[in-house]
Amino acid sequence: MSGEVIPCRARGRFKEKGFDLLVGDLVEIAPEEKVIENVCPRRNRLLRPPVANIDQVIALISVSKPPLDLVFLDRLLVTVEKAGLETVICLNKIDLLTVPETDRIEEICDVFRDCGYNVVLASALTGLGVSELIFGFRNKVNVFAGPSGTGKSTFINRLKPSLALPSGPVSQKTKRGRHTTRHVELFELDEGTFVVDTPGFQRLNLEGIAKEELSSYFREMASLPEPCRFSSCLHRAEPGCAVKEALQKGKIATWRYNHYLDFLEEIEELERKKY
Numbered sequence: 001m002s003g004e005v006i007p008c009r010a011r012g013r014f015k016e017k018g019f020d021l022l023v024g025d026l027v028e029i030a031p032e033e034k035v036i037e038n039v040c041p042r043r044n045r046l047l048r049p050p051v052a053n054i055d056q057v058i059a060l061i062s063v064s065k066p067p068l069d070l071v072f073l074d075r076l077l078v079t080v081e082k083a084g085l086e087t088v089i090c091l092n093k094i095d096l097l098t099v100p101e102t103d104r105i106e107e108i109c110d111v112f113r114d115c116g117y118n119v120v121l122a123s124a125l126t127g128l129g130v131s132e133l134i135f136g137f138r139n140k141v142n143v144f145a146g147p148s149g150t151g152k153s154t155f156i157n158r159l160k161p162s163l164a165l166p167s168g169p170v171s172q173k174t175k176r177g178r179h180t181t182r183h184v185e186l187f188e189l190d191e192g193t194f195v196v197d198t199p200g201f202q203r204l205n206l207e208g209i210a211k212e213e214l215s216s217y218f219r220e221m222a223s224l225p226e227p228c229r230f231s232s233c234l235h236r237a238e239p240g241c242a243v244k245e246a247l248q249k250g251k252i253a254t255w256r257y258n259h260y261l262d263f264l265e266e267i268e269e270l271e272r273k274k275y
């Protein structure tokens, strides 16, 4: 890769086939005609945000303005686990919190750290946590994902100020920023190191995830030393359930388990609608 940007059109046949070209796709081009001839097979892809061939997802959630949304974070983690990608959880806007509020956030971080996640407390405004966050960025495609207004573009601007990406407060009414990110875009930070800015999304559905596989995307449930009595256990009220046992012993956080139950119900609802 030379870092050169070559604007290209896609051949009509991509459209005919209903094939979506994605940010992150590796393509073969005809340089004279400036058209995309071929799309290479993808290593992986995410549906939301729509992007292909990624190495790492930065789940960027703010702790205030907009308020900490753990349901959103757990949803995002489920979809990223499903795609088999590395994740860094980054809790941004720490500068807006008082000390006792920060202590509460630390407790939440510990839950994720116990699951094996890398968690960074950060402020794109003051620079807190930036070096920790970018520690693992080298030679990777790093995708920032999260709701609108959590600071994704501000963060990327901090990493490469010359990009001058639009960022701005999110309207409480429309939930959209007037000068914020509208599309997914990939930027080169350094040779071989990329970041992808994405628009925020409010809704992240769990389409394509079967209820039997859901608990395998909650790391603390997937890594229990003993299996449940029934291999088909959905960890609700079945006898001999290792997940419920771990929950009672305090080894699984109640709020994570409750999100699991909510997602399970949602998946069942989606399945009912299908048939």
Ligand SMILES: Nc1nc2c(ncn2[C@@H]2O[C@H](COP(=O)(O)OP(=O)(O)O)[C@@H](O)[C@H]2O)c(=O)[nH]1
Residues within 6 Å of the ligand: 092, 093, 094, 095, 096, 122, 123, 124, 125, 126, 147, 148, 149, 150, 151, 152, 153, 154, 155, 166, 167, 168, 169, 170, 177, 180, 181, 200
């Ligand atoms: N206080 C504070 N504000 C921040 C921080 N990071 C971003 N913001 C503000 O949050 C708003 C949304 O930021 P933006 O980068 O557009 O969010 P995006 O939608 O995730 O790209 C802007 O007004 C930023 O100035 C932070 O760490 N602390």
Ligand SMILES: [Mg+2]
Residues within 6 Å of the ligand: 152, 153, 154, 166, 167, 180, 181, 197, 198, 199, 200
């Ligand atoms: Mg943005």
Ligand SMILES: [Zn+2]
Residues within 6 Å of the ligand: 228, 233, 234, 235, 236, 238, 240, 241, 242, 243, 244
């Ligand atoms: Zn079980």
